Amino acid sequence: MAVLSNLLVVLFIQATLGDVYLHIPRGSNNRLNEQSANRQNANRMFDSQNNNRGGYNVGDLTQNPAGNNANLQYQMGYFMSSDAASSYLDVEWTNQHGCGGSEDSDPHKQNCNLVLQFMCQNEILLPTENDDKIVPGTNTATQNYQATNNQNENLATKENRKRNNLQANRGLNEPWEWYDKCNTRERNMGLFTADQVLKNNNGQGVSAATNTRQNPNGNRYGYECPEERDYFPYWHPTPWVDIAVLTDNTSMCDYYKENSFNSRAYGECVEFYPGTNIRRHASPHNNPEDCLAEAGNQWIDFYNYIDKDATATNQNACEQKSTPQMTYKWAVPFDPYDNIRTIQEECLILPPPIDCQQAPWSRSNHLGNGRGGTANTYRWDLPYFPSNLEKRCVFRMRYNISTDDYDPWTTDASANKDLQAGVVSPVQQNPYVNIGADITPFRLAINTAQFGRTFQDRSHPFRMMPRPAAAQAQTIHNINVRGKRGNIVQVYPAVEYDFAPTNLEINDGDLVHFQWTGSNTHNNNNPGGDGQTGDAGEGQGGTDRSNIVEIADLSENFPVPYAQSTLWGNTTIVWSSYALTGNAALTTEDLAVNMASSGYFLCMLTNRCGANSVQAKAAVNNLLNNAPASFAGHLMKVNPGTYHYACSRNNNFSNRSQKGTLKVKASK
Numbered sequence: 001m002a003v004l005s006n007l008l009v010v011l012f013i014q015a016t017l018g019d020v021y022l023h024i025p026r027g028s029n030n031r032l033n034e035q036s037a038n039r040q041n042a043n044r045m046f047d048s049q050n051n052n053r054g055g056y057n058v059g060d061l062t063q064n065p066a067g068n069n070a071n072l073q074y075q076m077g078y079f080m081s082s083d084a085a086s087s088y089l090d091v092e093w094t095n096q097h098g099c100g101g102s103e104d105s106d107p108h109k110q111n112c113n114l115v116l117q118f119m120c121q122n123e124i125l126l127p128t129e130n131d132d133k134i135v136p137g138t139n140t141a142t143q144n145y146q147a148t149n150n151q152n153e154n155l156a157t158k159e160n161r162k163r164n165n166l167q168a169n170r171g172l173n174e175p176w177e178w179y180d181k182c183n184t185r186e187r188n189m190g191l192f193t194a195d196q197v198l199k200n201n202n203g204q205g206v207s208a209a210t211n212t213r214q215n216p217n218g219n220r221y222g223y224e225c226p227e228e229r230d231y232f233p234y235w236h237p238t239p240w241v242d243i244a245v246l247t248d249n250t251s252m253c254d255y256y257k258e259n260s261f262n263s264r265a266y267g268e269c270v271e272f273y274p275g276t277n278i279r280r281h282a283s284p285h286n287n288p289e290d291c292l293a294e295a296g297n298q299w300i301d302f303y304n305y306i307d308k309d310a311t312a313t314n315q316n317a318c319e320q321k322s323t324p325q326m327t328y329k330w331a332v333p334f335d336p337y338d339n340i341r342t343i344q345e346e347c348l349i350l351p352p353p354i355d356c357q358q359a360p361w362s363r364s365n366h367l368g369n370g371r372g373g374t375a376n377t378y379r380w381d382l383p384y385f386p387s388n389l390e391k392r393c394v395f396r397m398r399y400n401i402s403t404d405d406y407d408p409w410t411t412d413a414s415a416n417k418d419l420q421a422g423v424v425s426p427v428q429q430n431p432y433v434n435i436g437a438d439i440t441p442f443r444l445a446i447n448t449a450q451f452g453r454t455f456q457d458r459s460h461p462f463r464m465m466p467r468p469a470a471a472q473a474q475t476i477h478n479i480n481v482r483g484k485r486g487n488i489v490q491v492y493p494a495v496e497y498d499f500a501p502t503n504l505e506i507n508d509g510d511l512v513h514f515q516w517t518g519s520n521t522h523n524n525n526n527p528g529g530d531g532q533t534g535d536a537g538e539g540q541g542g543t544d545r546s547n548i549v550e551i552a553d554l555s556e557n558f559p560v561p562y563a564q565s566t567l568w569g570n571t572t573i574v575w576s577s578y579a580l581t582g583n584a585a586l587t588t589e590d591l592a593v594n595m596a597s598s599g600y601f602l603c604m605l606t607n608r609c610g611a612n613s614v615q616a617k618a619a620v621n622n623l624l625n626n627a628p629a630s631f632a633g634h635l636m637k638v639n640p641g642t643y644h645y646a647c648s649r650n651n652n653f654s655n656r657s658q659k660g661t662l663k664v665k666a667s668k
Helices: 127-132 155-165 176-184 226-230 250-259 288-292 315-319 588-596 606-612
Strands: 020-024 077-079 087-095 097-099 111-122 241-247 266-270 298-302 328-331 346-349 355-358 362-364 376-381 391-402 453-458 462-465 476-482 498-500 503-507 511-516 549-551 571-576 631-638 641-646 659-665
Touching: 020 391, 020 453, 020 476, 077 087, 077 511, 087 097, 087 111, 087 391, 097 111, 097 391, 155 176, 176 226, 226 453, 241 250, 241 376, 250 355, 266 288, 288 298, 315 328, 315 346, 476 503, 498 659, 549 588, 571 588, 588 631
Parallel strands: 077 462, 087 476, 241 355, 476 511, 503 659
Antiparallel strands: 020 087, 087 376, 097 362, 111 241, 111 391, 266 298, 328 346, 391 453, 391 462, 476 498, 511 631, 549 641, 571 631, 641 659
């Protein structure tokens, strides 16, 4: 049996409570639609390692809870970048145990990395692909899983196992095949596991990749693969596309860039169903030597991709399309869904290289702002999909902390506890240490399953949309709303409402997409875990609502009358999520009333939007109780100037501030 060494990877390592929470895009922390402060199922989709109180519910489309109707859930929609211009989303998060600072000149209390990734599929799938659709679900239970009892099962048996496991009303990120592959494949036996005893038999005589030092008993979290979750870069193909790694040690950036699955191939063992050229989705072998020792097996290098070009049918036609901004590669695509069952090269459009930066500084034992007094953010340049097909995606952030009590780069399986061989692990469970002076030894709080740890949060599914024809060449910025219903103590470790980014400065000609989502079930009831329950706030209990009214200055709280406003009259709508009668354009007054009512009214006059007009529709509740929880918004061009705005419902002086500023710089 060949052994893979952990010298090929960076270990994500841990301590006790660390926690990372996404606020933009809104992180689920495995929540769905719970009315309780605690999430109901920490194993629902992924292993967050976070506090049960964290996270935000999936968005509701209307003023009522979506309940069991998935069509009434809301998915945020972001316009993708184009070949001529970028679309930006400012990712925002909090992490508890600190990060950032230069390892050499500004050291922190621990080593850290923050890894940002996404996974997408086409919004419209083929009928054979619908079982694999990325969905939040309408039920908080974990998807089922039954391992095979026959390593030589045929394709029909595998498909039947999958059909029996998948439940349409439960959440799904990674496909069923991804976990089954992980549970079939032997784990990397070269990794340092300290004194942890890992489960050693998956039913087929293999200690599988579901068992890691952080997850020694092989617990299951949705269809996530624990080994892939705990290590980066991973040494096999993965369904995730790398965005960025934010690190305290930028000398590692070349390593991350060279070994990201965005930039290089990774291999896995391919077995075939007997007598066919149809590949199996899984193999127990994790290295070429063991793989090729069995007749008929192949070790195949797979490439990650964000899109395909079906018009190029050979290597030359494909790769000559490469540009400085985009690499075309004739190669075998990695297909986590088991839809491509033969080994064939195609014209792939590779993801851009992973971005590597110094991690923004945050204080240890603190879930709050960074050094500058503002939330830590990363400006994500959203991908460009040349096929221009709408995508359904999920975003994840992993937060990894380690210590210098041993070197994670050079410490491998040879240092694992083996008393018979005289090997003592460099770190041990709750060790006693003698400091001299002939006093009782002190016990240290060390959990070797967590001495080096990976925390994680993921977004709910969202869409990446093709740009409208009128917005192909302009930079697009997104303004969303973070937070949920409750006061600062009740929502913790989530946050209260505010616009995000709170202050945005853009260039003349850039576009802004205002959009937000909220839930109708953020009641924050019991069980509340180790925090306060309750949902202090304005309007109907448990409901998130936002709107935009213009204010003259950030220090003021009264909105300016429409006749004195400057924002609306200086705005041109490039795209709207709402259609008026006869495709009429929104007037500035329509826009003002639409955004003030959070989409409850579409326009002023009946002849322009019928029953959804101010003229025809019942009055909007003064606290927006009958307005939708989510607002798909508009793509707008705003003339140069500085504009301030607030939410009339949530901006409660001395309690919470929900205000924002947009500054458009004039062209020189």
